[in-house]
Amino acid sequence: MKLMSGNSNLPLVKAIASYLDLKITEVSVRRFADEEIFVEIHENVRGEDVFVVQSTSYPANDNLMELLICIDALKRASARRITAVLPYFGYARQDRKPGPRTPISAKLVANLLTVAGANRVLSVDLHAAQIQGFFDIPTDNLYGAPVMSADIKSRFSNRNITVVSPDVGGVVRARALAKRLDNAPLAIVDKRRERPGESEVMNIIGDVEGRFCILVDDIVDSAGTLCNAAAALKEGGAEDVVAYCTHGVLSGGAVPRVDKSSLSELVITDTIATYEAAAASDKIRILTIAPLLAEAVKRIADESSVSSLFD
Secondary structure (H helix, E strand, O other): OEEEEOOOOHHHHHHHHHHHOOOEOOEEEEEOOOOOEEEEEOOOOOOOEEEEEOOOOOOHHHHHHHHHHHHHHHHHOOOOEEEEEEOOOOOOOOOOOOOOOOOOHHHHHHHHHHHHOOOEEEEEOOOOHHHHHHOOOOEEEEOOHHHHHHHHHHHHOOOOEEEEEOOHHHHHHHHHHHHHOOOOOEEEEEEEOOOOOOOEEEEEEOOOOOOEEEEEEEEEOOOHHHHHHHHHHHHOOOOEEEEEEEEEOOOOOHHHHHHOOOOOEEEEEEOOOOOHHHHHOOOEEEEOOHHHHHHHHHHHHHOOOOHHHHO
């Protein structure tokens, strides 16, 4: 088994390698003067089971091309099996046609990975679980809920917890976390999105009066939805509001928005490399997903059960 990394999230890959007691495969990923990406593998990978770790986060197109070229280089070097490990799967929000003459980019990315030569895909908290069906190769979708629930239990076990979904589409995710928290009560924030990147909170379904509310989502991008939801929960009588999100995209003015919001804390995982502004924020805390990913990689290599990780 070999572990290989692109440039998108080296700290996470180093943590996975440490957990597995593996050396990261030596590889050069560099750019020509015109920004073309060039990959050169400095070790023999013939007949090896290779895991390439690369989040397709900002800059999404550069990181995606890096991953595709790494896979192509491995295929041409006669690797036995290539597993694309995408802690964060970019373009996942484009999983359907929202209007006429629009693309389904998540399917396109799935096709690109397959054609490049990936034999298997491993990801964390896909924006929509049905994206697994876009692939014609085995796909494992890990869940951040076990990591989050363990952290919540260690910190907030004495609080009157209510798990809150920031929108109707996230109810399944919120219910799964609530089940792990000894079947905690569930609430839903009903919102109406007027235009992309903006959200307007309408009302709250469920009782949050005097409760310690935990907002849960897969992606925090502009943070507008979370901050609006937190304000609505406070207005509804919530004692305190904390948010747990797997992927901290945190684009634009997301970090200042979180700092000024009604949220007491935003907890994200390290599926995306943390930016300086996020690391410096007093309200943002980072959980590592490395042990979960490393254990899944180990089980795939050993041909043992990955789903039993969540039993």
